[in-house]
Amino acid sequence: MGGLNVKHFTFITLLIVFLVWSSTTFQSCNARRGKHWRQSRATSASLYKKKYKHHGSNHHHGGGSKSKSPKPPGKGHSPIPPPSYDGGHPTINSTVFDVLQFGAKGDGNTDDTKAFEAAWDAACKVEASTIVVPSNYVFLVGPISFSGPYCQPNIVFQLDGTIIAPTSWKAWGSGLFQWILFTKLKGITVQGQGIINGRGSLWWQDTPLDEPIDDESLFVIPITDTKHNNSQTVISSDLNGKMPSIKPTALRFYGSFNVTVTGITIQNSPQCHLKFDNCVGVEVSDMSVSSPGDSLNTDGIHLQNSKDVVIHSTNLACGDDCVSIQTGCTNVYIHNVNCGPGHGISIGGLGRDNTKACVSNITVRDIMMHNTTNGVRIKTWQGGSGLVQGVLFSNIQVSEVEFPIVIDQFYCDKRTCKNQTSAVALSGITYEKVRGTYTIKPVHFACSDSLPCQAVTLNNIKLEPLQERYRLYDPFCWQTFGELNSPSVPPIDCLQIGKPSSNRIQSDHDSC
Ligand SMILES: *[C@@H]1O[C@H](CO)[C@@H](O)[C@H](O)[C@H]1NC(C)=O
Numbered sequence: 061m062g063g064l065n066v067k068h069f070t071f072i073t074l075l076i077v078f079l080v081w082s083s084t085t086f087q088s089c090n091a092r093r094g095k096h097w098r099q100s101r102a103t104s105a106s107l108y109k110k111k112y113k114h115h116g117s118n119h120h121h122g123g124g125s126k127s128k129s130p131k132p133p134g135k136g137h138s139p140i141p142p143p144s145y146d147g148g149h150p151t152i153n154s155t156v157f158d159v160l161q162f163g164a165k166g167d168g169n170t171d172d173t174k175a176f177e178a179a180w181d182a183a184c185k186v187e188a189s190t191i192v193v194p195s196n197y198v199f200l201v202g203p204i205s206f207s208g209p210y211c212q213p214n215i216v217f218q219l220d221g222t223i224i225a226p227t228s229w230k231a232w233g234s235g236l237f238q239w240i241l242f243t244k245l246k247g248i249t250v251q252g253q254g255i256i257n258g259r260g261s262l263w264w265q266d267t268p269l270d271e272p273i274d275d276e277s278l279f280v281i282p283i284t285d286t287k288h289n290n291s292q293t294v295i296s297s298d299l300n301g302k303m304p305s306i307k308p309t310a311l312r313f314y315g316s317f318n319v320t321v322t323g324i325t326i327q328n329s330p331q332c333h334l335k336f337d338n339c340v341g342v343e344v345s346d347m348s349v350s351s352p353g354d355s356l357n358t359d360g361i362h363l364q365n366s367k368d369v370v371i372h373s374t375n376l377a378c379g380d381d382c383v384s385i386q387t388g389c390t391n392v393y394i395h396n397v398n399c400g401p402g403h404g405i406s407i408g409g410l411g412r413d414n415t416k417a418c419v420s421n422i423t424v425r426d427i428m429m430h431n432t433t434n435g436v437r438i439k440t441w442q443g444g445s446g447l448v449q450g451v452l453f454s455n456i457q458v459s460e461v462e463f464p465i466v467i468d469q470f471y472c473d474k475r476t477c478k479n480q481t482s483a484v485a486l487s488g489i490t491y492e493k494v495r496g497t498y499t500i501k502p503v504h505f506a507c508s509d510s511l512p513c514q515a516v517t518l519n520n521i522k523l524e525p526l527q528e529r530y531r532l533y534d535p536f537c538w539q540t541f542g543e544l545n546s547p548s549v550p551p552i553d554c555l556q557i558g559k560p561s562s563n564r565i566q567s568d569h570d571s572c
């Protein structure tokens with residue numbers, strides 16, 4: 061009897077010990093995963109040690125960040141053997157790399173650049189891995205490059221927290237073209253509910269000397285001379301240094317395939333917010349760009365030398381073009397986008413400094429523009445060459461837009477540009493269902509004398525004036541040929557029906 065009691069007692073003790081152990085393990089697991097991880101870390105820190113001692117490895121993904129972080133495979137010399145196996149199942153999710161695991165503080169003050177770089181180094185080695193930037197943290201990150209080309213494909217950058225840019229001039233050296241760069245990757249996704257904040261107000265103040273201005277801006281004559289006051293909240297630069305003259309793009313993708321950006325918000329970039337160059341296969345959706353209407357040079361999305369691009373379901377509010385399509389772009393589809401404030405959706409400026417530009421197969425449809433300077437616009441410099449061909453603007457709803465429809469082949473900067481005969485040719489430009497209100501001029505077509513615009517088709521145009529701040533103008537056309545497929549409001553009599561008589565085809569040299 062007595063012996064039995066002792067055995068029984070021992071068994072119960074062991075059971076209690078086991079239950080206590082497993083409940084603490086369970087607790088710490090949950091605590092460390094959730095967003096309350098920070099608070100619970102202090103109280104449960106001692107338990108971690110015990111657990112590590114007993115098991116020799118970390119059971120939980122995203123954890124163990126404090127002292128002995130579970131280094132992902134191939135990452136240096138960890139005292140904890142990576143990843144051990146428990147009954148044949150991997151005990152670590154080796155595809156998820158939380159920046160907190162790599163020492164990021166996320167307090168908005170500490171420079172977390174190195175932690176982000178370390179997380180990238182680890183994620184880069186694992187196919188379809190995920191970098192996690194957790195919510196409820198603010199990460200101060202300097203200029204950074206998430207660089208292939210030796211990375212595994214299909215990496216996901218899960219952005220749920222906030223990333224802010226340094227406001228000290230020292231962080232930017234003599235000037236950089238971008239702040240956050242993803243380059244030479246195959247399959248890269250940036251997704252989540254997080255925010256990229258460029259804190260760019262410091263950069264918006266000085267205008268570069270060769271800042272391009274729009275030919276149409278000559279028509280902006282206020283009825284009453286109300287000088288509007290730029291009232292920007294300006295963050296003063298640390299130690300009063302001067303920001304370099306090259307302004308960085310906030311988020312740039314270069315030379316990559318299959319790029320997806322979804323969910324996130326990019327705000328207050330020093331310059332362009334989101335840029336793709338030399339990319340094939342781009343999808344941007346359900347995201348926002350947000351900066352003040354008077355922030356200089358802050359394009360929303362900039363495309364260059366990129367093909368197979370879809371942009372949809374996004375809200376773009378900025379101080380320059382909502383979307384800017386540059387040379388080398390083809391098969392671009394933009395739909396269900398809200399634009400404003402901003403300068404509208406633009407192709408160009410193309411052909412600057414006598415360069416050749418090629419743009420084709422661009423569709424822009426189901427767009428709402430509110431309080432923008434331009435609606436849909438094509439702008440080229442004199443002296444360029446090449447061709448813009450196959451452009452459709454359809455179902456563009458404008459309200460309070462200064463110039464809803466613009467072709468400007470005399471785009472110029474603040475200096476006067478000399479007249480040149482060569483031009484980027486424009487052919488096959490269709491406008492259908494462009495409707496709403498304008499505040500200066502409904503249609504402005506200024507085409508090249510030597511290479512008139514061809515096959516410009518207008519269908520279902522209904523634009524009504526909103527006499528507000530500016531003098532109003534009638535539709536204007538110069539050297540613009542094409543068709544009017546239905547009566548328009550207002551009448552666009554200036555369009556020349558048919559083809560130009562001197563039907564000059566682009567020389568072979570100029571063909572795209
Ligand atoms: C690892 O995490 C990813 C992303 O949360 C998930 O899709 C995957 O199924 C997980 N893998 C394992 C083995 O738990």
Ligand SMILES: *[C@@H]1O[C@H](CO)[C@@H](O)[C@H](O)[C@H]1NC(C)=O
Nearest residue numbers: 285286287288289290291292
């Ligand atoms: C513009 O704002 C500044 C300071 O905010 C003020 O001193 C100036 O008088 C304002 N100018 C006009 C034209 O309202």
Ligand SMILES: *[C@@H]1O[C@H](CO)[C@@H](O)[C@H](O)[C@H]1NC(C)=O
Nearest residue numbers: 213245246247316317318341
């Ligand atoms: C891009 O994605 C498409 C469709 O998913 C796929 O067929 C193609 O191989 C991918 N390209 C690269 C370079 O990974």
Ligand SMILES: *[C@@H]1O[C@H](CO)[C@@H](O)[C@H](O)[C@H]1NC(C)=O
Nearest residue numbers: 352353354401402431432460
């Ligand atoms: C239009 O945009 C300008 C510049 O951003 C802004 O100052 C103005 O308040 C806006 N007007 C309306 C009616 O939204």
Ligand SMILES: *[C@@H]1O[C@H](CO)[C@@H](O)[C@H](O)[C@H]1NC(C)=O
Nearest residue numbers: 368390391392393421422423
């Ligand atoms: C034009 O681009 C669209 C995508 O917007 C694509 O589906 C279509 O195949 C392209 N057309 C040609 C002729 O390449």
Ligand SMILES: *[C@@H]1O[C@H](CO)[C@@H](O)[C@H](O)[C@H]1NC(C)=O
Nearest residue numbers: 442470476477478479480509
């Ligand atoms: C360029 O041509 C336009 C139109 O023919 C003319 O009005 C303008 O004065 C010329 N500019 C220069 C700099 O020659």
